[in-house]
Amino acid sequence: MSLEITLSQALQSSLKELYNIDIEANAAQVQPTRKEFEGDLTIVVFPYVKMARKSPDMVANEIGAKLCEKLDFLTGYNVVKGYLNLSIADSYWNGYLQENHANEQYGIFPTKDEAPVLIEYSSPNTNKPLHLGHVRNNLLGHSVSQIIAACGHPVVQVNLVNDRGIHICKSMVAWLRYGNGETPESANIKGDHLVGNYYVEFDKHYKEEQKALIEKGLSEDDAAQQAPIMLEAREMLRKWEAGDETVRNLWQQMNQWVYAGFDATYERLGIHFNKTYYESNTYLLGKALVQEGLDKGVFYKHEDGSVRVSLTDEGLDEKVLLRKDGTSVYMTQDLGTAQLRYEEFKPQTMIYVVGNEQNYHFDVLKLVLGKKLEKPFGNSIHHLSYGMVELPSGKMKSREGTVVDADDLMDQMFNEAKEGTESLGKFNFDADEAAALYEMVGLGALKYFILKVDPTKNMLFNPAESIDFNGNTAPFIQYTHARIKSLLRKAADQGIDVNASLPTDLALEGEEKQVIKVLYKYPQTVLSAGDSFSPALIANYIYDLAKQFNHFYQETPIMKESDEQKRLLRLQISQFVALTIKNGMKLLGINVPERM
RNA sequence: GGUUCUGUAGUUCAAUGGAUAGAACGAAGGUUUCCUAAACCUUAAAUCUGGGUUCGAUUCCCAGCGGGACUACCA
Numbered sequence: 001m002s003l004e005i006t007l008s009q010a011l012q013s014s015l016k017e018l019y020n021i022d023i024e025a026n027a028a029q030v031q032p033t034r035k036e037f038e039g040d041l042t043i044v045v046f047p048y049v050k051m052a053r054k055s056p057d058m059v060a061n062e063i064g065a066k067l068c069e070k071l072d073f074l075t076g077y078n079v080v081k082g083y084l085n086l087s088i089a090d091s092y093w094n095g096y097l098q099e100n101h102a103n104e105q106y107g108i109f110p111t112k113d114e115a116p117v118l119i120e121y122s123s124p125n126t127n128k129p130l131h132l133g134h135v136r137n138n139l140l141g142h143s144v145s146q147i148i149a150a151c152g153h154p155v156v157q158v159n160l161v162n163d164r165g166i167h168i169c170k171s172m173v174a175w176l177r178y179g180n181g182e183t184p185e186s187a188n189i190k191g192d193h194l195v196g197n198y199y200v201e202f203d204k205h206y207k208e209e210q211k212a213l214i215e216k217g218l219s220e221d222d223a224a225q226q227a228p229i230m231l232e233a234r235e236m237l238r239k240w241e242a243g244d245e246t247v248r249n250l251w252q253q254m255n256q257w258v259y260a261g262f263d264a265t266y267e268r269l270g271i272h273f274n275k276t277y278y279e280s281n282t283y284l285l286g287k288a289l290v291q292e293g294l295d296k297g298v299f300y301k302h303e304d305g306s307v308r309v310s311l312t313d314e315g316l317d318e319k320v321l322l323r324k325d326g327t328s329v330y331m332t333q334d335l336g337t338a339q340l341r342y343e344e345f346k347p348q349t350m351i352y353v354v355g356n357e358q359n360y361h362f363d364v365l366k367l368v369l370g371k372k373l374e375k376p377f378g379n380s381i382h383h384l385s386y387g388m389v390e391l392p393s394g395k396m397k398s399r400e401g402t403v404v405d406a407d408d409l410m411d412q413m414f415n416e417a418k419e420g421t422e423s424l425g426k427f428n429f430d431a432d433e434a435a436a437l438y439e440m441v442g443l444g445a446l447k448y449f450i451l452k453v454d455p456t457k458n459m460l461f462n463p464a465e466s467i468d469f470n471g472n473t474a475p476f477i478q479y480t481h482a483r484i485k486s487l488l489r490k491a492a493d494q495g496i497d498v499n500a501s502l503p504t505d506l507a508l509e510g511e512e513k514q515v516i517k518v519l520y521k522y523p524q525t526v527l528s529a530g531d532s533f534s535p536a537l538i539a540n541y542i543y544d545l546a547k548q549f550n551h552f553y554q555e556t557p558i559m560k561e562s563d564e565q566k567r568l569l570r571l572q573i574s575q576f577v578a579l580t581i582k583n584g585m586k587l588l589g590i591n592v593p594e595r596m
Numbered sequence: 597g598g599u600u601c602u603g604u605a606g607u608u609c610a611a612u613g614g615a616u617a618g619a620a621c622g623a624a625g626g627u628u629u630c631c632u633a634a635a636c637c638u639u640a641a642a643u644c645u646g647g648g649u650u651c652g653a654u655u656c657c658c659a660g661c662g663g664g665a666c667u668a669c670c671a
Contacts, residue, residue: 029612029613029614031612031614034615034616036615036616037615042614042615044614044615044652046614046651046652047651049651050651056651080615081615082614082615082651082652083614083615125671162671164671165670165671166670166671167670167671279671283671304669306669308669315598315599316599316667317598317599317667320668320669321669322669323669324669325669327669329668329669329670329671330670330671333671355665356600356601356664356665356666357664357665357666358665358666359599359600359601359665359666360599360600360665360666360667361666363599363600385601387601387602387664387665388664388665390664420634421634424632424633424634452609452610453608453609454609454610456601456602457601457602457609458601458602458663458664458665459608459609460607460608460609462607462608465607465608465620465621468620468621468634469634470620470621470634471608471619471620471621472608472609472610472619472620472621473620473634475634476620476634478634479632479634479635480634480635482631482632483631483632483634483635484631485631486631486632487630487631488631489631490630490631528612532612536609536610540609540610540611540619543619543620544610544619547619550635550636551636551637553630553631553635553636554627554628554635554636554637555636556630557630558630558631559630559631560630561630567630574631595632596632596634
């Protein structure tokens with residue numbers, strides 16, 4: 001049982017005995033003692049002073065005495081301005097270290113036998129390659145999946161690919177017109193980039209044709225509607241929906257190119273899905289649910305023939321669910337896919353990793369499913385919303401060509417890692433090893449830089465700063481890990497068995513205890529990150545740990561330490577830190593090198 | 597206009613309602629023959645404004661000011 005829980009319970013009974021105060025079992029406020037005070041854990045007694053009818057300091061002293069009586073791992077207490085600081089016996093921390101320093105599963109909870117958590121992320125369009133915005137989405141989705149799994153929940157990761165619609169047709173039209181049969185093989189580029197190029201090509205010609213029409217005297221709107229290339233795209237979409245074989249074949253082929261490209265990008269990012277849905281299969285879903293709503297009387301038929309739902313009671317507007325021609329809209333489809341997934345996986349929670357520009361959409365989705373249709377899974381939907389990624393130069397705009405391509409970005413990070421390492425002149429790896437290292441460092445830097453920021457906030461991505469190998473960055477953490485590994489190799493060379501057991505009654509120095517206390521917090525951090533879907537919590541924790549270790553390393557000798565037990569203790573702490581860094585970084589999808 | 601997210605050192609980010617608001621980069625200065633100087637230490641520097649709730653507010657509530665997003669029979 002954790003210290004906090006034991007303490008909480010002891011506090012509960014102490015309050016009862018001392019003042020006849022009843023508190024909830026988990027209501028006790030137990031927190032780590034601030035560094036500048038003596039003690040390990042602190043209880044805030046202010047909440048009880050009123051009921052105890054005594055001064056804060058008196059209450060704190062009485063509780064402190066009582067707790068020390070009850071719990072033998074407490075060695076003493078002191079009171080500062082109503083804060084009760086409790087000291088934990090060194091043997092407790094020592095025992096904790098002994099128990100866990102070689103535990104590869106540290107902070108990984110066994111998977112429970114329960115309904116899975118379903119998480120949808122990535123959800124790309126197939127008309128262009130992934131860009132920086134998708135990168136944030138993918139990293140968040142993947143990391144949150146890892147974290148939730150580490151908390152012991154089964155996880156199902158799904159992707160919903162938007163593979164149909166006018167945007168795909170634009171690429172197809174442009175390819176037919178200007179492609180000359182070009183393929184990814186013949187052009188030697190990734191399929192998603194090739195298709196993306198034709199999407200850009202479409203836009204270019206579309207603009208030219210519009211301009212020509214405007215010069216002929218058409219209004220801007222008319223020109224936009226009547227440009228021949230746009231008419232072609234519309235016609236193609238119509239044919240696609242009618243199942244025209246030629247169009248469908250071309251569509252299949254171009255999508256396959258894109259998927260091959262996406263697969264390579266996903267692979268490089270280290271992510272995979274348990275299931276991929278395609279909108280071409282799901283876009284007609286949801287009509288039955290709309291009918292159900294009509295039957296229940298919670299939706300209504302508007303006079304123009306469309307089906308709508310009114311959410312004015314909830315402070316939102318009315319929303320169209322079925323067009324007047326009876327076809328479905330985005331919302332209809334999402335209603336349908338939610339039900340489909342619910343039936344397929346019976347998840348306890350459905351998480352959607354989608355940008356915050358769709359907050360409104362998900363508010364509506366949850367209300368319609370949960371409140372209007374009264375589906376149980378409506379209330380299990382959680383929109384994991386994240387902010388935009390901005391660049392130092394401003395916002396990314398595809399029309400202005402300021403979009404950062406995901407593949408280019410990864411290449412750039414790799415090269416930065418390579419140049420950074422080579423310029424230090426410590427190059428002693430063979431080519432394969434070096435490439436693996438640059439990939440680890442470069443991509444680690446990218447992932448960490450993005451994940452350390454609270455998802456809800458817009459963030460600024462500074463390419464130069466992200467690959468800085470100092471400060472709150474992945475390379476700093478990776479380097480700390482590599483240095484510990486180096487230390488452990490050296491110890492092994494000297495015939496030291498780090499896993500030998502130590503007596504738990506060794507006295508601990510401040511720096512040693514400090515590190516163990518940070519390590520102690522790790523499993524709890526994983527659990528709260530799982531509850532709040534927050535990789536940032538893990539990222540900032542690991543950085544803190546790495547920094548704490550560097551400080552510890554600076555202040556206390558390890559291999560130079562003459563006392564054998566002391567040296568062993570410090571090596572064990574080091575090993576424990578390396579292991580925790582490795583496990584924690586894994587939750588962020590980042591690998592750590594053995595040496596660098 | 598309405599809905600919603602957001603506002604913390606020069607900059608980029610932290611802080612379950614708790615003690616003197618933490619880091620990093622940048623600036624100034626310093627240390628270091630246990631790991632590979634990608635390390636460590638010191639200094640200067642911040643809660644948008646005004647109310648409220650509370651023993652205690654960066655955190656919760658209200659108002660204002662600033663920024664973003666949404667407010668499509670597109671997805």
